[in-house]
Amino acid sequence: MEYALTLENVTKEYKDFKLDHINVYLPKGCIMGFIGENGAGKSTTIKLIMDLVKRDEGKITILGKDNKTELNSIKENIGVVMNELCFPENLNAREINKIMKKVYKTWDEDQFHSFIQKFSIAESKLIKEYSRGMKMKLAIAVALSHDSKILILDEATSGLDPIVREEILDIFLEFIQDESHSIFVSSHIISDLEKICDYITFIHKGKIVLSEPKDELLERYGILKCTEEEFEQVNPAVIKGVRKNKFGIEALVLKNELKGNYVIDKADIEDIMIFYIKEQMV
Amino acid sequence: MNIYNITTVMKMNIIISNSSNQPIYEQIASQIKALIISGELNEGDALPSMRLLAKELRISVITTKRAYEELEKEGFIVSITGKGSFVASKNLELIKEQQLKEIENHMQEIIDLANLYGISLEELIEMLTLMYKGE
Amino acid sequence: MTGLILKDIYNLKRHSKVYVILLIFYFFLSRANGNATMFSSMLSILAVMLPITAMAYDEKNNWDRYALTMPLSRKDLVLSRYILGLIFALIAFIISIVSSLLFNKELLMESIIADISILSSVLLLIAFVFPVLFKFGIEKGRTLMIIILFAPTMLLVFLSNLGIKLPDEEALKPLLYFSPVAIIIIFILSIFVSISIYNKKEF
Numbered sequence: 001m002e003y004a005l006t007l008e009n010v011t012k013e014y015k016d017f018k019l020d021h022i023n024v025y026l027p028k029g030c031i032m033g034f035i036g037e038n039g040a041g042k043s044t045t046i047k048l049i050m051d052l053v054k055r056d057e058g059k060i061t062i063l064g065k066d067n068k069t070e071l072n073s074i075k076e077n078i079g080v081v082m083n084e085l086c087f088p089e090n091l092n093a094r095e096i097n098k099i100m101k102k103v104y105k106t107w108d109e110d111q112f113h114s115f116i117q118k119f120s121i122a123e124s125k126l127i128k129e130y131s132r133g134m135k136m137k138l139a140i141a142v143a144l145s146h147d148s149k150i151l152i153l154d155e156a157t158s159g160l161d162p163i164v165r166e167e168i169l170d171i172f173l174e175f176i177q178d179e180s181h182s183i184f185v186s187s188h189i190i191s192d193l194e195k196i197c198d199y200i201t202f203i204h205k206g207k208i209v210l211s212e213p214k215d216e217l218l219e220r221y222g223i224l225k226c227t228e229e230e231f232e233q234v235n236p237a238v239i240k241g242v243r244k245n246k247f248g249i250e251a252l253v254l255k256n257e258l259k260g261n262y263v264i265d266k267a268d269i270e271d272i273m274i275f276y277i278k279e280q281m282v
Numbered sequence: 283m284n285i286y287n288i289t290t291v292m293k294m295n296i297i298i299s300n301s302s303n304q305p306i307y308e309q310i311a312s313q314i315k316a317l318i319i320s321g322e323l324n325e326g327d328a329l330p331s332m333r334l335l336a337k338e339l340r341i342s343v344i345t346t347k348r349a350y351e352e353l354e355k356e357g358f359i360v361s362i363t364g365k366g367s368f369v370a371s372k373n374l375e376l377i378k379e380q381q382l383k384e385i386e387n388h389m390q391e392i393i394d395l396a397n398l399y400g401i402s403l404e405e406l407i408e409m410l411t412l413m414y415k416g417e
Numbered sequence: 418m419t420g421l422i423l424k425d426i427y428n429l430k431r432h433s434k435v436y437v438i439l440l441i442f443y444f445f446l447s448r449a450n451g452n453a454t455m456f457s458s459m460l461s462i463l464a465v466m467l468p469i470t471a472m473a474y475d476e477k478n479n480w481d482r483y484a485l486t487m488p489l490s491r492k493d494l495v496l497s498r499y500i501l502g503l504i505f506a507l508i509a510f511i512i513s514i515v516s517s518l519l520f521n522k523e524l525l526m527e528s529i530i531a532d533i534s535i536l537s538s539v540l541l542l543i544a545f546v547f548p549v550l551f552k553f554g555i556e557k558g559r560t561l562m563i564i565i566l567f568a569p570t571m572l573l574v575f576l577s578n579l580g581i582k583l584p585d586e587e588a589l590k591p592l593l594y595f596s597p598v599a600i601i602i603i604f605i606l607s608i609f610v611s612i613s614i615y616n617k618k619e620f
Contacts, residue, residue, distance in 0.1 A: 030343065050486050052620040075488040086483030088428045088474060095427045102420035103487050126431075152486075173337040198342040213344050219305060266301075 002028045002064070004150045004182035005049070010058030012048060019044055019206045021058070026199065029179040031172065033193030033214070034186035035273060036203035042186040043083065045203070046154045049184075050080060063149055076106055079143030083155035085135040089128035093121055093138065106147035115141035132159045140168060144175065151175060153185040157192050165189075169196055190270045200269060202276065209276055214269070221272055222255030222264040234258065241275025252276075294323065294330075298339060306341060310349035318358050318369055319377055329359060329367040421489065421497035422504075425471040432470065436463055448520065457513055457535050464509035464539045465546070468502040469562075473555040482620040491615040495551065499543070499608050506539040537600050542566065544600075544607035551611045551618075 005026040012019040019041045026032045036042050047053045049060055051067050060067040065074050087096065093116050101107045116123060119137040127135065136156060143151055151172070157165045173196055175181050187193055193200070194214070201211040210217070221240070224231075231242075231249045241252035252275035255264050267275075294317055298309045317323045329335075332350055336343040350367055353359045357376055361367040396406055440459060447456035475481060481494055513535050517528035545565050550558040 047620065052482055052485055054619060072488065072490060075486065078486065080483070080486035082479075082483055082486075084479045084482075086479045088424055088478055088480060090428045090431050090474070091424070095423075099420045099424050099427070102423060103489060105488070173340070176343070177333050177337060179333065195340050196342070198344045214342055215305075215307070215345050215348075 003061070004028045004030075004063060005032075005152075005184055006059075006061045007045070007049070008059045010045075010048060010060060011056045012044060012053065013056055017041070017044075017206060019048070022203070022206075022208045024201055024208065024211060026182055026184055028182055029176070030198040031176060031183040031185065031196055032199040032201055033190075033197035033269075034184060034201050034203065035188065035190055035193060035269070036186075037273075037277060038188060040203045041206045042188075042203060043154055046080075046082075046152060046184075046186060049152060050078075076104060077147055077149040079146070079148035079151045081136070081139045081143050081151070081153045081156045083158070085130075085132065085139070087127045087135065087138065090126060092124050092126055094123045096127075096138070096142065100142060100145070104146040108145050112141055112145035115144065133161065133164045136160060137164070137168075140171065144171070149181055151181075151183045151185070153183070155187055156185060157187060157189055165192055172196060190268075190273065194269045202273060204277060217269065217272060218267070220254055220256065221267040222253055222258075223267050223271060224251045224253045224255075224258065225249070225263045225265065226251075230262070233260075241279040243275070243278065252279075296335070296339065298341070307345045307348040307352065310335075310339075310346065311352045314349070314353055315356075315358055315380075319380065323369050325369055325371050327369045329369070331366055418489075418493050418497050418500075421484070421493060422501055425468070425497070425501050428474050429467060429471055433467065436467070439463075444516065456516070457531060460509040460513055461535050461539050461542075464505040464535075465502070465542045467505050468498055468543070469546070469550065469555070471501060472498060472550060476555045485620065491618070492612050495608065495611045495615050498547065499604075499611070502543040502547070503540070506536055506543070509539060510536040533597075537596060540600050540604050544604045548607055548610045548614060551614045 003025055005024065007022055007024040009021045009023065010019065011021050017039075022041075022045065024032075024034075024045075034042055034045070044053070048055050049062065049067060051071055062071070063074050063077060065071070091099075097109060097112055100112070101109065115137075119134070119141065121130075121134055121138060121141075127138070130138065136159075140156065143153075157168060160168070169192060172183055172185070176183060185193065185197075197214050199212065200214045200217055202209045224234070225248060226234075227248055228244075231251065234251075234253070235257075238254050238257050239251050240254065243250040252267060252272060253264070258264070294314075296310060296313050298306050300306075302309065304312075314323070314329070323329075329350070330338075332346040333343055335346045339346075350359065350361060354361055354367075358370055359367050360370045392406065396402075440463065443456050443459040484494060485491065510532060513532040514529065517525065517532055542565075546562050549561045549565065552558070553561065
């Protein structure tokens, strides 16, 4: 199996935060959603992938190449969108095009123009006057206008209205039609990721809590709703998180291993994440 | 393998429900199966690519892959790397078997009910004959 | 790397109209006063300020972090700024030569020496200030930068107040012949220092 991205035992220690031996494997041709609450380590992980910060331990490969020794040779094929808005503010889209032509060997001017048009960005408008949504769209246009084989996005959709988010998700799905293309996208807006991701990796306080195909996750977990008494009867091994309210219990359970006649609701990714975090906090 | 028609992808309707208890890949597989059995999809017709299906239905490509794998396992479709997935030669026996199985299941339900309410075999046969003829 | 320089030029372009006007104003002011120093000081200051302004924009816009995800290395990012500085230094040099030729024909030799010293001082300033900026960033480095800019003057004032006799012109002449080489060496050393600073930097 070929991987578009691998992180093995990657560790990075800061004064008050540690990214602890994380392992991530993204198969080629797939979309991986990287979810976690704010401060969980998502941006740090992406910075480590792009060698913007140096790791203390571990190994990272992108498109099969080591990210320390061979990064420069594959940057042509990586499209990155950061969560901050990183363009020089006094430029406009036309000038960005001229600059990128010199930066990327595989820069496709026509592709860029068609994105700019599709996103209704005025070519002579200065970037400092862009709305947040426009800046994001510009960044995505840049990321997709050279020979990118992997897109790495850090919170690319936060701060955007639902209509724009939908447009962008469509673009991602289009990107993935080519099976040599892969996407690694981090977000705390899980509903976006839930629709289109093939894999979900969940990071919490610097550790990977789970990393699995999304379908399996959704099939495996359920939300059990019952009384406290009924709850005591349940096998603890099946319980992955609990929430008490005044009128009963809600618990995240492995629904296929739960014997008996209970009310079990579907769990979505957000439920799974919230229950897991609450469980850690207990 | 040139009996397969690569030029057009048949127009087909696939409707999936997120609130159904049936896993999505099963929903897709059974709908495609039904189309093949009913004859709407014919031998050699090209199915949409797994990726295209995933994109249009807004689901993971792993799901569509699984659906197609199920269909291939049961002999309904054939996947050729680089070309796509196509409806397999109509295995009439296989289809007949499926159809009979379905009817058997229903029959079993009827028999269970009959036993529950104390209805005899003769009565059942009479009812069946009447209804079949009355069509 | 051409891309990076192009970016700085575009970024500064809109901002710099003010400077051009300022420069023209100072030029005529200098002429009126018969004192070329005002104009040359302004030229030198601008030649150093512009690349630093470009760097300030980059810092504000978080550009470097983003640029490193493109086929650009930390070395490229450092070099492009030095090249930009060099370009502005040369532009300042050319402007001052032209103005000397046009308006100061009588004292041509001395004017040209003055012009060369503009070029040297800009390059020296860049050589000393840039590593500080690369290490500490523009915001934090601003204070340090001001100290460096004024240190030579302060030192001279301080020394003369102490009554120490400063070397006179004759003694300084040999320095003039060494200095181009020295300045080039210092400039190049500065580049190496900055590159090594940037290689360790985390974004």
